[in-house]
Amino acid sequence: xxxxxxxxxxTPPLTGIAGLILVWALLAALTSTRSIPSPVDxxxxxxxxxxxxxxxxxxxxxxVRLAFGFGVAIVxxxxxxxALALNEFARRAVRPLVVALQITPFIAWLPLAVIWFGATExxxxxxxxxxxxxxxxxxxxxxxxxxxxLYSRAGQTMGARGWTLYREVxxxxxxxxxxxxxxxxxxxxxxxxxAAELIVxxxxxxxxxxxxxxxxNNVPAxxxxxxxxxxxxxxxxYLVFGVLDRRIRGKRGLLQV
Amino acid sequence: MTGAASLQPVPSRSDAPVKFQVRDLVRRRTxxxxxxxxxxxxxxxxxxxxxxxxxxxxxxxxxxxxxxxLAGLDRQNSGQVLMDGKPLPGPxxxxxVLFQEPALFPWLSVRANVELALKLVxxxxxxxxxxxxxxxxxxxxxxxxxxxPHELSMGMRQRAALARALACDPDxxxxxxxxxxxxxxxxxxxxxxxxxxxVESENTKTFVFVTHNVREAALLADRVLVMSAAPGRFIxxxxxxxxxxxxxxxxxxARVVSEIHELLMEEVDKTVERxxxx
Numbered sequence: 001x002x003x004x005x006x007x008x009x010x011t012p013p014l015t016g017i018a019g020l021i022l023v024w025a026l027l028a029a030l031t032s033t034r035s036i037p038s039p040v041d042x043x044x045x046x047x048x049x050x051x052x053x054x055x056x057x058x059x060x061x062x063x064v065r066l067a068f069g070f071g072v073a074i075v076x077x078x079x080x081x082x083a084l085a086l087n088e089f090a091r092r093a094v095r096p097l098v099v100a101l102q103i104t105p106f107i108a109w110l111p112l113a114v115i116w117f118g119a120t121e122x123x124x125x126x127x128x129x130x131x132x133x134x135x136x137x138x139x140x141x142x143x144x145x146x147x148x149x150l151y152s153r154a155g156q157t158m159g160a161r162g163w164t165l166y167r168e169v170x171x172x173x174x175x176x177x178x179x180x181x182x183x184x185x186x187x188x189x190x191x192x193x194x195a196a197e198l199i200v201x202x203x204x205x206x207x208x209x210x211x212x213x214x215x216x217n218n219v220p221a222x223x224x225x226x227x228x229x230x231x232x233x234x235x236x237x238y239l240v241f242g243v244l245d246r247r248i249r250g251k252r253g254l255l256q257v
Numbered sequence: 258m259t260g261a262a263s264l265q266p267v268p269s270r271s272d273a274p275v276k277f278q279v280r281d282l283v284r285r286r287t288x289x290x291x292x293x294x295x296x297x298x299x300x301x302x303x304x305x306x307x308x309x310x311x312x313x314x315x316x317x318x319x320x321x322x323x324x325x326x327l328a329g330l331d332r333q334n335s336g337q338v339l340m341d342g343k344p345l346p347g348p349x350x351x352x353x354v355l356f357q358e359p360a361l362f363p364w365l366s367v368r369a370n371v372e373l374a375l376k377l378v379x380x381x382x383x384x385x386x387x388x389x390x391x392x393x394x395x396x397x398x399x400x401x402x403x404x405x406p407h408e409l410s411m412g413m414r415q416r417a418a419l420a421r422a423l424a425c426d427p428d429x430x431x432x433x434x435x436x437x438x439x440x441x442x443x444x445x446x447x448x449x450x451x452x453x454x455x456v457e458s459e460n461t462k463t464f465v466f467v468t469h470n471v472r473e474a475a476l477l478a479d480r481v482l483v484m485s486a487a488p489g490r491f492i493x494x495x496x497x498x499x500x501x502x503x504x505x506x507x508x509x510x511a512r513v514v515s516e517i518h519e520l521l522m523e524e525v526d527k528t529v530e531r532x533x534x535x
Binding site: 155 | 328329330347348349350352353354356358360363364365374376377405406407408421
């Protein structure tokens with residue numbers, strides 16, 4: 001990517017962030033209460049947290065849980081979604097239940113999770129899975145159902161049937177919709193994990209959500225932690241799913257010029 | 258002719274074996290409003306091996322339904338369809354199909370689309386690239402082999418689809434108004450392409466195309482089966498003896514075009530007579 005294009009790509013989002021910090025600084029200066037820290041205080045707290053290792057340690061812990069919870073949600077959601085895309089009866093039987101799960105705020109599972117697993121890491125991961133797998137399932141169903149029948153018919157006339165038809169035609173045809181589902185499920189997993197970590201305090205200061213709980217009297221540290229959480233969420237969304245999505249859709253001519 | 262009576266099958270290249278034998282074919286389908294519609298109402302015809310047959314009729318006369326049945330993609334509600342004397346099998350690479358849209362896979366390059374067709378019929382991996390390029394050269398797309406389908410014009414895409422359809426050396430090529438959405442120039446190019454492939458096959462390949470374009474039918478076909486409006490039945494069979502390659506301004510082609518037009522006008526008149534109370 002050349003410098004000119006990089007500048008064109010990055011200028012709008014950087015302007016947005018600069019604007020946000022400006023509004024924040026003004027707000028802090030005008031109210032001058034202790035409950036709104038200035039960006040400078042937050043920045044200092046962030047560096048302190050990074051220097052003493054508390055933020056990196058917590059972030060690592062959180063990311064491991066996330067990888068596990070999101071990974072399980074992807075596996076369940078993909079398998080269930082695929083099965084439901086294939087079978088109309090099963091789809092009509094199960095899809096409404098998955099929609100119900102999807103609409104249920106994931107944090108509602110936490111009390112039950114704590115009863116089942118105790119105030120443990122398992123409870124947190126369980127809530128993450130419950131947060132992400134319904135949307136993954138629905139997105140997978142949708143991804144397959146949106147494949148134009150013409151592709152399947154063309155594949156059949158070329159001699160593809162059964163598994164070959166799926167491997168060569170239906171899976172690649174469903175990929176853009178599936179990727180959009182992954183991106184959305186990532187957002188749900190991340191939110192569910194943060195909420196669960198924040199509430200399940202018994203885990204000590206071992207995750208970003210717990211860091212929020214620990215820092216509840218230290219306003220700059222709270223702001224710094226929120227910033228880190230937002231940053232990780234956006235970074236994964238843009239750098240992993242955004243890039244993959246652009247590549248997949250760009251190749252198919254699905255990006256708007 | 259007695260109104261819209263279904264035509265008795267008349268052998269054309271009577272020395273050639275019958276490729277498709279269709280008898281009393283009925284196809285009903287459910288319309289978007291949920292009512293059952295008879296798309297094809299008891300048609301019978303033969304297609305001989307090596308023939309180029311066009312099914313010509315207005316939109317909604319069921320000609321696409323017939324083609325989809327020949328392709329093995331849909332099943333008839335009643336009637337019999339034989340291929341080479343045996344019940345018609347499901348879809349397969351022996352009967353390539355050119356759809357109304359190019360139906361190229363957008364995740365594959367033009368070349369990879371053709372290579373996939375070869376892969377699916379079991380051509381060894383190292384032989385696919387050469388054969389794919391051979392057919393892309395044939396439709397003059399070799400410079401666009403590595404482009405993605407969306408980067409090509411509609412006419413080029415349909416040419417790539419033709420290369421993909423022909424790469425596996427099918428016995429039969431079925432065309433479902435494949436040139437309907439093209440501009441005049443692209444259509445002419447493809448019509449030439451299709452004529453050339455069929456002529457070069459020296460009556461080994463059977464082509465069945467459906468179209469609502471009288472000129473296209475007269476240009477391409479050995480034999481045109483003219484269909485009535487829905488529910489579709491055959492009203493006339495027109496044989497075209499003009500030599501290949503044909504041009505639209507050939508005298509014989511032009512004469513056939515006007516003959517078919519006359520036939521269609523008569524049909525319209527009959528319909529009006531039938532529907533007007535005395």
